[in-house]
Amino acid sequence: MNIELTRFRVLPGKSAAVDEWMDLLNDNLPAVLKTLDDEKMYVETIFSETLDGIDYLYWYSIQGEGGTEVQDSNHEIDKAHLKFWKECIDPDFPPQDLQTRVSMIPDRIRSSMK
Template sequence: MEYASGLIKLKPGSEDKVEHWRATIASRLDEAAATLQDEEVQIESWFKVEIDGNKYLLWYLRANSIKRVFEVSMQLKHPIDRFHYELMAEIAAQNGNVLAQPLIDIPRESK
């Protein structure tokens, strides 16, 4: 299992769009779950974070292959994928994506 995380710095004033994105994903969970199935994602989580007055989205993925997650999601098979990427492009600050360096991921059951 692989894992990845990162921060997306938000453009000022994008809070309403973030809420629209959250509400849309929440109202279309079956479609979002189908996307995760296609991508072989075990967990995808999102959080709002504020650091020194700047607002960010923090994301976390655990999947069989992180490379596969991005390859499959970029095929835009599900309309929710297009919605997600278009909205992220609107709200992300220029050069605002920061990947975290993976250190450790502790599953409940180890093999």
Template sequence: MTPQESFAMPPSVPAGMTLELARARVLDGKESLVREWMQMLNARYDECVATLAVERAAFEAWFLRTETDGRTWIYHVGLTGNDGAPLDVDSQLDADHLAYAKQVKEKGWERLEPVFLLAPGHIMRAMTQWGAEGCET
């Protein structure tokens, strides 16, 4: 995900990590295609998990919301190490992922400012290590 702007991380986010919540409007008439995109990711779950180490992503999640005006938005939330790699378009999964994104959503992402992160200590330590090293102990 390419951020349109950068925010300072709150003190609750471990040093060297970025907490992100971003959204993009789904293009009119592409609501079923965005669901197909998410179905593709779910069907290829093991491939998606394999990308986490390279991206230094401790976790990520996607959400859809249709507003009262009928417009649908796709949301992405994640916690990543600052040294993680971006999408690898040489990877078939990432190429497919990017192709769907270009077809279904407006260009770019609207980022929300992170202000607080909470997790039990053992989970925070594991996410911080993953963000730094991309591997388990």
């Protein structure tokens, strides 16, 4: 099981496109959830933050081993997701992985993630 929290910088002027992207995901949640099985993604949450006038998106995920990469997905919602990614995420800003210090997942939940 892999637990991650990663920060990505949004390109300047792309806040409206990010809002559209998040609306697309929220408005199509049943289709989004179908993609998670292929990815062996147990939890995926996106957070946003603005620091010193710069927008960031944070991805928190708990993922099993051997899942399909989103880039290899045949789901239309994933294709739209990748389109927004290319439009909105700054490729010159290396993703910032935050360090996991403690993971508190009860055994009854953890065992269902296998």
